[in-house]
Amino acid sequence: MLRPKRDDERPQPSMLSKFARIFGIIMTLLYIAMGIFIVFAGDRMNLDMPDSMKYALGGILILYGIVRFVRVYNSTRSNRNRYED
Secondary structure: OOOOOOOOHHHOOOOOOOOOHHHHHHHHHHHHHHHHHHHOOOOOOOOOOOOOHHHHHHEEEEEEHHHHHHHHHHHHHHHHHHOOO
């Protein structure tokens, strides 16, 4: 007969997986911040590119940051479910 696992029997996430999760979150925030910076502060920084290029690059960085966030969130959630089973 199967018995439920006690808290001390569940495997804990490794230090590497914790670091990867934190690094993923930091990079997500960095990509989103760079995208916002390019869109809004591009004029003050005298970036030598047309406005349409600034908006496109900023939008791509913001979207990529959101995609990375979703991937980190899903992997964290799936790892958490794996350790709870």
